[in-house]
Protein backbone atom coordinates (compact mmCIF):
# COMPACT_ATOMS: atom_id res chain seq x y z
CA UNK A 637 0.00 0.00 0.00
CA UNK A 638 1.06 3.55 -0.66
CA UNK A 639 1.18 5.84 2.38
CA UNK A 640 -0.49 8.83 0.77
CA UNK A 641 -1.17 11.13 3.72
CA UNK A 642 1.39 10.35 6.42
CA UNK A 643 -0.13 8.41 9.32
CA UNK A 644 -3.66 9.00 7.99
CA UNK A 645 -4.44 7.61 4.53
CA UNK A 646 -3.04 4.65 2.60
CA UNK A 647 -4.01 3.67 -0.95
CA UNK A 648 -3.96 0.42 -2.86
CA UNK A 649 -4.72 0.02 -6.55
CA UNK A 650 -6.01 -3.27 -7.91
CA UNK A 651 -7.12 -4.50 -11.36
CA UNK A 652 -10.75 -4.97 -12.34
CA UNK A 653 -12.54 -6.21 -15.45
CA UNK A 654 -15.92 -4.86 -16.49
CA UNK A 655 -17.79 -5.51 -19.76
CA UNK A 656 -14.58 -6.39 -21.60
CA UNK A 657 -12.68 -3.40 -20.30
CA UNK A 658 -9.70 -3.60 -17.98
CA UNK A 659 -8.71 -0.81 -15.63
CA UNK A 660 -7.74 -0.26 -12.01
CA UNK A 661 -9.72 0.55 -8.92
CA UNK A 662 -8.45 1.96 -5.65
CA UNK A 663 -8.98 1.21 -1.98
CA UNK A 664 -8.34 3.81 0.70
CA UNK A 665 -7.45 2.90 4.28
CA UNK A 666 -8.05 5.79 6.66
CA UNK A 667 -6.84 5.98 10.25
CA UNK A 668 -9.51 7.78 12.25
CA UNK A 669 -8.89 10.10 15.18
CA UNK A 670 -10.04 7.26 17.45
CA UNK A 671 -7.10 5.23 16.15
CA UNK A 672 -9.34 2.71 14.37
CA UNK A 673 -9.24 2.11 10.63
CA UNK A 674 -11.84 2.53 7.90
CA UNK A 675 -11.51 0.43 4.75
CA UNK A 676 -13.07 2.51 1.98
CA UNK A 677 -14.03 0.60 -1.18
CA UNK A 678 -12.01 -2.47 -0.22
CA UNK A 679 -10.16 -4.66 -2.65
CA UNK A 680 -9.95 -8.41 -2.18
CA UNK A 681 -8.06 -8.80 1.07
CA UNK A 682 -5.37 -11.42 0.56
CA UNK A 683 -2.98 -12.52 3.29
CA UNK A 684 -0.31 -9.92 2.56
CA UNK A 685 -2.81 -7.05 2.30
CA UNK A 686 -4.39 -8.20 5.55
CA UNK A 687 -1.00 -8.17 7.27
CA UNK A 688 -0.23 -4.69 5.93
CA UNK A 689 -3.55 -3.38 7.24
CA UNK A 690 -3.19 -5.08 10.61
CA UNK A 691 0.16 -3.40 11.05
CA UNK A 692 -1.64 -0.02 10.84
CA UNK A 693 -4.28 -0.71 13.47
CA UNK A 694 -7.66 -2.29 14.06
CA UNK A 695 -10.24 -2.22 11.26
CA UNK A 696 -13.42 -0.81 12.74
CA UNK A 697 -15.39 0.04 9.62
CA UNK A 698 -15.76 -1.49 6.16
CA UNK A 699 -17.36 0.98 3.76
CA UNK A 700 -18.94 0.18 0.39
CA UNK A 701 -19.28 3.81 -0.73
CA UNK A 702 -20.89 3.35 -4.12
CA UNK A 703 -23.58 1.35 -5.85
CA UNK A 704 -20.79 -0.21 -7.96
CA UNK A 705 -18.27 -0.50 -5.14
CA UNK A 706 -19.15 -3.42 -2.89
CA UNK A 707 -17.97 -6.60 -4.58
CA UNK A 708 -15.02 -7.29 -2.26
CA UNK A 709 -16.85 -6.45 0.98
CA UNK A 710 -17.30 -10.16 1.85
CA UNK A 711 -13.55 -10.66 1.53
CA UNK A 712 -12.93 -7.71 3.85
CA UNK A 713 -15.52 -9.03 6.31
CA UNK A 714 -13.83 -12.44 6.33
CA UNK A 715 -10.46 -10.82 7.00
CA UNK A 716 -11.78 -8.44 9.68
CA UNK A 717 -14.85 -10.09 11.23
CA UNK A 718 -15.14 -7.59 14.08
CA UNK A 719 -15.57 -4.60 11.77
CA UNK A 720 -18.98 -3.04 11.09
CA UNK A 721 -20.08 -2.76 7.47
CA UNK A 722 -21.63 0.39 5.98
CA UNK A 723 -23.13 0.32 2.48
CA UNK A 724 -24.27 2.88 -0.06
CA UNK A 725 -28.06 2.80 -0.48
CA UNK A 726 -29.01 0.32 -3.21
CA UNK A 727 -26.24 -2.17 -2.52
CA UNK A 728 -28.70 -4.15 -0.38
CA UNK A 729 -30.75 -4.76 -3.53
CA UNK A 730 -27.83 -5.46 -5.83
CA UNK A 731 -26.26 -7.99 -3.45
CA UNK A 732 -29.09 -9.28 -1.22
CA UNK A 733 -26.90 -11.94 0.37
CA UNK A 734 -24.47 -9.32 1.72
CA UNK A 735 -24.45 -8.90 5.48
CA UNK A 736 -24.24 -5.27 6.55
CA UNK A 737 -24.81 -3.18 9.67
CA UNK A 738 -25.71 0.28 8.42
CA UNK A 739 -26.73 2.21 5.29
CA UNK A 740 -24.77 5.39 4.58
CA UNK A 741 -26.51 8.75 4.21
CA UNK A 742 -25.83 12.46 4.44
CA UNK A 743 -24.89 12.43 8.13
CA UNK A 744 -21.60 10.99 9.29
CA UNK A 745 -21.74 8.22 11.82
CA UNK A 746 -21.08 9.78 15.27
CA UNK A 747 -17.94 7.72 15.53
CA UNK A 748 -16.36 9.45 12.53
CA UNK A 749 -18.07 12.82 12.56
CA UNK A 750 -14.84 14.55 13.56
CA UNK A 751 -13.03 12.85 10.69
CA UNK A 752 -15.41 13.25 7.76
CA UNK A 753 -18.13 15.25 6.11
CA UNK A 754 -20.26 13.15 3.81
CA UNK A 755 -23.08 13.45 1.29
CA UNK A 756 -25.12 11.01 -0.78
CA UNK A 757 -24.93 11.93 -4.47
CA UNK A 758 -28.57 11.80 -5.51
CA UNK A 759 -30.46 12.20 -8.74
CA UNK A 760 -29.17 9.39 -10.95
CA UNK A 761 -31.04 6.45 -12.42
CA UNK A 762 -28.13 4.01 -12.49
CA UNK A 763 -25.48 4.91 -9.97
CA UNK A 764 -25.06 6.51 -6.55
CA UNK A 765 -22.28 7.03 -4.09
CA UNK A 766 -21.51 8.66 -0.79
CA UNK A 767 -18.75 11.25 -1.05
CA UNK A 768 -16.46 11.78 1.94
CA UNK A 769 -14.30 14.75 2.83
CA UNK A 770 -11.45 13.89 5.17
CA UNK A 771 -11.34 17.08 7.18
CA UNK A 772 -7.88 17.03 8.73
CA UNK A 773 -6.04 16.28 5.49
CA UNK A 774 -8.44 18.27 3.29
CA UNK A 775 -8.87 15.26 1.01
CA UNK A 776 -12.06 14.58 -0.91
CA UNK A 777 -12.66 10.85 -1.38
CA UNK A 778 -14.90 9.85 -4.28
CA UNK A 779 -15.37 6.66 -6.26
CA UNK A 780 -17.14 7.13 -9.61
CA UNK A 781 -18.54 10.65 -9.73
CA UNK A 782 -15.13 11.70 -11.02
CA UNK A 783 -12.89 9.48 -13.14
CA UNK A 784 -9.53 10.68 -14.41
CA UNK A 785 -7.99 8.26 -16.89
CA UNK A 786 -5.12 9.80 -18.82
CA UNK A 787 -2.01 8.95 -20.86
CA UNK A 788 -0.27 8.36 -17.51
CA UNK A 789 -2.84 5.92 -16.11
CA UNK A 790 -1.59 2.35 -15.84
CA UNK A 791 -3.51 -0.91 -16.25
CA UNK A 792 -5.94 0.19 -18.98
CA UNK A 793 -6.73 -2.08 -21.97
CA UNK A 794 -7.50 -1.16 -25.60
CA UNK A 795 -11.27 -1.46 -25.20
CA UNK A 796 -11.39 0.94 -22.27
CA UNK A 797 -9.21 3.31 -24.26
CA UNK A 798 -11.56 3.09 -27.24
CA UNK A 799 -14.68 3.83 -25.17
CA UNK A 800 -13.01 6.62 -23.24
CA UNK A 801 -11.49 8.31 -26.31
CA UNK A 802 -14.05 7.74 -29.05
CA UNK A 803 -17.38 7.42 -27.29
CA UNK A 804 -17.37 9.16 -23.92
CA UNK A 805 -14.58 11.66 -24.67
CA UNK A 806 -13.21 11.36 -21.18
CA UNK A 807 -9.63 10.37 -21.97
CA UNK A 808 -7.39 13.09 -20.49
CA UNK A 809 -10.69 14.76 -19.63
CA UNK A 810 -11.97 14.00 -16.11
CA UNK A 811 -15.70 13.32 -15.95
CA UNK A 812 -18.19 11.24 -14.00
CA UNK A 813 -18.40 7.53 -14.87
CA UNK A 814 -20.46 6.81 -18.02
CA UNK A 815 -23.28 5.41 -15.87
CA UNK A 816 -23.58 8.84 -14.26
CA UNK A 817 -23.42 10.68 -17.57
CA UNK A 818 -26.19 8.53 -19.08
CA UNK A 819 -28.40 8.42 -16.02
CA UNK A 820 -29.07 11.90 -14.60
CA UNK A 821 -32.83 11.99 -14.07
CA UNK A 822 -33.20 14.63 -11.37
CA UNK A 823 -30.56 17.23 -12.12
CA UNK A 824 -31.78 19.52 -9.36
CA UNK A 825 -31.24 16.86 -6.71
CA UNK A 826 -27.93 15.97 -8.29
CA UNK A 827 -26.78 19.59 -8.40
CA UNK A 828 -27.70 20.02 -4.73
CA UNK A 829 -25.51 17.06 -3.82
CA UNK A 830 -22.60 18.21 -5.98
CA UNK A 831 -22.78 21.77 -4.64
CA UNK A 832 -22.54 20.45 -1.10
CA UNK A 833 -19.33 18.73 -2.10
CA UNK A 834 -17.98 21.90 -3.69
CA UNK A 835 -18.69 23.79 -0.46
CA UNK A 836 -16.26 21.60 1.45
CA UNK A 837 -12.67 22.61 2.08
CA UNK A 838 -10.27 20.25 0.24
CA UNK A 839 -7.07 20.46 -1.74
CA UNK A 840 -6.89 17.07 -3.44
CA UNK A 841 -9.16 14.27 -4.65
CA UNK A 842 -8.81 10.54 -4.19
CA UNK A 843 -10.93 8.70 -6.75
CA UNK A 844 -11.34 5.04 -7.68
CA UNK A 845 -10.37 5.07 -11.35
CA UNK A 846 -7.47 7.00 -12.80
CA UNK A 847 -5.03 9.59 -11.56
CA UNK A 848 -5.43 11.41 -8.27
CA UNK A 849 -6.28 15.10 -8.61
CA UNK A 850 -3.73 17.23 -6.75
CA UNK A 851 -4.05 20.57 -8.50
CA UNK A 852 -7.09 22.84 -8.76
CA UNK A 853 -9.51 20.17 -7.56
CA UNK A 854 -12.55 22.44 -7.48
CA UNK A 855 -11.94 23.72 -11.01
CA UNK A 856 -11.63 20.11 -12.19
CA UNK A 857 -14.93 19.19 -10.52
CA UNK A 858 -16.84 22.21 -11.81
CA UNK A 859 -15.70 21.43 -15.37
CA UNK A 860 -16.52 17.72 -15.00
CA UNK A 861 -19.95 18.39 -13.54
CA UNK A 862 -21.01 21.29 -15.72
CA UNK A 863 -23.68 19.19 -17.45
CA UNK A 864 -25.44 18.99 -14.09
CA UNK A 865 -24.47 22.26 -12.47
CA UNK A 866 -25.04 24.40 -15.56
CA UNK A 867 -22.42 26.66 -17.04
Ligand SMILES: [Fe+2]
Pocket residue numbers: 704705779780844845
Ligand atom coordinates in the same frame (compact mmCIF):
# COMPACT_ATOMS: atom_id res chain seq x y z
FE1 LIG B 1 -16.18 2.44 -10.03
